[in-house]
Amino acid sequence: xxxxxxxxxxxxxxxxxxxxxxxxxxxxxxxxxxxxxxxxxxxxxxxxxxxxxxxxxxxxxxxxxxxxxxxxxxxxxxxxxxxxxxxxxxxxxxxxxxxxxxxxxxxxxxxxxxxxxxxxxxxxxxxxxxxxxxxxxxxxxxxxxxxxxxxxxxxxxxxxxxxxxxxxxxxxxxxxxxxxxxxxxxxxxxxxxxxxxxxxxxxxxxxxxxxxxxxxxxxxxxxxxxxxxxxxxxxxxxxxxxxxxxxxxxxxxxxxxxxxxxxxxxxxxxxxxxxxxxxxxxxxxxxxxxxxxxxxxxxxxxxxxxxxxxxxxxxxxxxxxxxxxxxxxxxxxxxxxxxxxxxxxxxxxxxxxxxxxxxxxxxxxxxxxxxxxxxxxxxxxxxxxxxxxxxxxxxxxxxxxxxxxxxxxxxxxxxxxxxxxxxxxxxxxx
Amino acid sequence: xxxxxxxxxxxxxxxxxxxxxxxxxxxxxxxxxxxxxxxxxxxxxxxxxxxxxxxxxxxxxxxxxxxxxxxxxxxxxxxxxxxxxxxxxxxxxxxxxxxxxxxxxxxxxxxxxxxxxxxxxxxxxxxxxxxxxxxxxxxxxxxxxxxxxxxxxxxxxxxxxxxxxxxxxxxxxxxxxxxxxxxxxxxxxxxxxxxxxxxxxxxxxxxxxxxxxxxxxxxxxxxxxxxxxxxxxxxxxxxxxxxxxxxxxxxxxxxxxxxxxxxxxxxxxxxxxxxxxxxxxxxxxxxxxxxxxxxxxxxxxxxxxxxxxxxxxxxxxxxxxxxxxxxxxxxxxxxxxxxxxxxxxxxxxxxxxxxxxxxxxxxxxxxxxxxxxxxxxxxxxxxxxxxxxxxxxxxxxxxxxxxxxxxxxxxxxxxxxxxxxxxxxxxxxx
Numbered sequence: 001x002x003x004x005x006x007x008x009x010x011x012x013x014x015x016x017x018x019x020x021x022x023x024x025x026x027x028x029x030x031x032x033x034x035x036x037x038x039x040x041x042x043x044x045x046x047x048x049x050x051x052x053x054x055x056x057x058x059x060x061x062x063x064x065x066x067x068x069x070x071x072x073x074x075x076x077x078x079x080x081x082x083x084x085x086x087x088x089x090x091x092x093x094x095x096x097x098x099x100x101x102x103x104x105x106x107x108x109x110x111x112x113x114x115x116x117x118x119x120x121x122x123x124x125x126x127x128x129x130x131x132x133x134x135x136x137x138x139x140x141x142x143x144x145x146x147x148x149x150x151x152x153x154x155x156x157x158x159x160x161x162x163x164x165x166x167x168x169x170x171x172x173x174x175x176x177x178x179x180x181x182x183x184x185x186x187x188x189x190x191x192x193x194x195x196x197x198x199x200x201x202x203x204x205x206x207x208x209x210x211x212x213x214x215x216x217x218x219x220x221x222x223x224x225x226x227x228x229x230x231x232x233x234x235x236x237x238x239x240x241x242x243x244x245x246x247x248x249x250x251x252x253x254x255x256x257x258x259x260x261x262x263x264x265x266x267x268x269x270x271x272x273x274x275x276x277x278x279x280x281x282x283x284x285x286x287x288x289x290x291x292x293x294x295x296x297x298x299x300x301x302x303x304x305x306x307x308x309x310x311x312x313x314x315x316x317x318x319x320x321x322x323x324x325x326x327x328x329x330x331x332x333x334x335x336x337x338x339x340x341x342x343x344x345x346x347x348x349x350x351x352x353x354x355x356x357x358x359x360x361x362x363x364x365x366x367x368x369x370x371x372x373x374x375x376x377x378x379x380x381x382x383x384x385x386x387x388x389x390x391x392x393x394x395x396x397x398x399x400x401x402x403x404x405x406x407x408x409x410x411x412x413x414x415x416x417x418x419x420x421x422x423x424x425x426x427x428x429x430x
Numbered sequence: 431x432x433x434x435x436x437x438x439x440x441x442x443x444x445x446x447x448x449x450x451x452x453x454x455x456x457x458x459x460x461x462x463x464x465x466x467x468x469x470x471x472x473x474x475x476x477x478x479x480x481x482x483x484x485x486x487x488x489x490x491x492x493x494x495x496x497x498x499x500x501x502x503x504x505x506x507x508x509x510x511x512x513x514x515x516x517x518x519x520x521x522x523x524x525x526x527x528x529x530x531x532x533x534x535x536x537x538x539x540x541x542x543x544x545x546x547x548x549x550x551x552x553x554x555x556x557x558x559x560x561x562x563x564x565x566x567x568x569x570x571x572x573x574x575x576x577x578x579x580x581x582x583x584x585x586x587x588x589x590x591x592x593x594x595x596x597x598x599x600x601x602x603x604x605x606x607x608x609x610x611x612x613x614x615x616x617x618x619x620x621x622x623x624x625x626x627x628x629x630x631x632x633x634x635x636x637x638x639x640x641x642x643x644x645x646x647x648x649x650x651x652x653x654x655x656x657x658x659x660x661x662x663x664x665x666x667x668x669x670x671x672x673x674x675x676x677x678x679x680x681x682x683x684x685x686x687x688x689x690x691x692x693x694x695x696x697x698x699x700x701x702x703x704x705x706x707x708x709x710x711x712x713x714x715x716x717x718x719x720x721x722x723x724x725x726x727x728x729x730x731x732x733x734x735x736x737x738x739x740x741x742x743x744x745x746x747x748x749x750x751x752x753x754x755x756x757x758x759x760x761x762x763x764x765x766x767x768x769x770x771x772x773x774x775x776x777x778x779x780x781x782x783x784x785x786x787x788x789x790x791x792x793x794x795x796x797x798x799x800x801x802x803x804x805x806x807x808x809x810x811x812x813x814x815x816x817x818x819x820x821x822x823x824x825x826x827x828x829x830x831x832x833x834x835x836x837x838x839x840x841x842x843x844x845x846x847x848x849x850x851x852x853x854x855x856x857x858x859x860x
Contacts, residue, residue: 274714288649
């Protein structure tokens, strides 16, 4: 039997173990600052697999002083990062397998059919917050490792499994692992891509604009200057900027997307009293960053747009729009479509599915931005689960996809890290 | 000496008494539900003047069940309405003098140079919340009465002085006084008109629009429908409606106003997260009502506009905009420019100032709406103080204007209610 056949067979017989593991992970609500108990389950599994464990609380000075640390969390006590290494024999390429353990809040429990943290299994799906984003993906990683270890396949390169905190809040967990020295020749992040390969990831930053008008009584509203009307002008200018930025993108993966790097106006607040002309408006939004640009150049594009408006607009000359960048940021990511890591995963995909994977650009940032931009590590985002159900009520993952992803990842590990020669012979001869 | 001369002289000698009275009134912060102590000062003054007092707590069933009771206040205990009558000898026209005792909140005390309720006298002005809106006007009324009473001028018609609560919240105090049976042949309300005559008053109602979009991740914002963008379309439609309504107005007093009956968008709130497409927007505003229309027809104009948008707009066909009318309402008011009450006040004005008054339409509703629409009483709004400083920090009134208004009102009382014949002869002979 070939490795492929053995991996397929092992997962066919044992893949369902992943369900129990995923249920236990979902049942620990690992919201921000509550990641500890779910990490303990991962730790237990990694020990069982015999991996070398590195468990630590992030937040040292090297992290906090890093220019790309965009994090408002101060307390990391009791909620560690975890890295578990399957050491290779040497002479092969290393691979990071990165998953985040934190989940977004569950929202209104009444919107859920079952308890948000039930881990209920129904119709071939596991339900609960984090099932798809991305505990299901993490289970695929652990199943892939378990398959390889159980089958006794020896690798040349190291496999570095990471279960990090803080992805949903900007990625400080993965940044900490990069700064701790974890590098590799490639990385796979099984975020919910619905089994597509995402070599490109859109980055993003949050902005806040403060627009100032002039108050007046609503009955003589012409004596004031409405911050709401000014805000509308600003929003229109931002839409023009969005159009200009997107028109100038020409990556093949962006050909079919209506707006590859959107500028989303997510929030507007203005006025306090129906009978008054509002004198201030706050606009908050998400600025999409192209994989082909830097965060700094994206920032400059937006600041230039606002500066031009401040220079050309009569009112804004007197009361300039203020811009702030606040909250979390997600670095964009970019890998050549024909990079060897893409080839390895594509080959594995074809072996399992009998057809090539869809290749797309992700509309959101991932921790891959830190791995590639700060760590210099080639990254492909590929995983089971779908974005449609992530962050929503009744989040679920299809069990079949989770196990299929495990198989493709196991083959990719073997293909990338390289099986030991004697190992090949020994096993292939069975 | 003529009445005019005597009134002028008396006020010249005694008008400064009004300062002390105004200071005491300003020093009692008669915010909503805290009107009692300021009313007690008015009561004391009315007793001193020998008026017949009617002091009562409003809120009986006839008020609460009235179709024009737009009030969310349930507790009127300890904060009474006050009506004090100077009974005439009979055979003359009666006159209501109406002032409200409630003041709007003082806002941030740090925005004030002195304490908001200091009653400080500086440079010929009395400072403090309510000085201009409208305790200063009320002092003009009381000074006018004191002048007439002190000079022993006997009147034919009744003078009905009213110090009401709730004007700033829609006028339940004045509505209660109408329902209690206080009617007259005319009324003067000394709101801050800056010594202009306002025979027309703009009414208003508050509306709330709920606009529904479709949520999506900001990175794929084209998969959602932004409630903010929809709200902008709605705002534009409302501006068209405003233009149409104002274009069709042709009252001479509106010729020079840029927007006689504005629709003010006072507040907008949409979205909760920069990275999400917002699925709901709430717009709140003030709908100006022309003196020449009814509240109902104004309401219909707005509802028709929204209904048309709901019928014609693809998205709103599926998710219609919802409209609510909420909070307080102010009825519009209208008096013929050549009504005899206008003539009386104009004559008095010319006698005091040597030139005719400016005549304008008020951009806001007053309790005059209740007096005229419900009570059928001709109303002119005329008073010292200016709207510019009302509702703002460092509110003040010019003492000279307050006393000048008292003189014009005193002459108007005598002119309207008619001095007794013997009284005329007796006094004019002095």
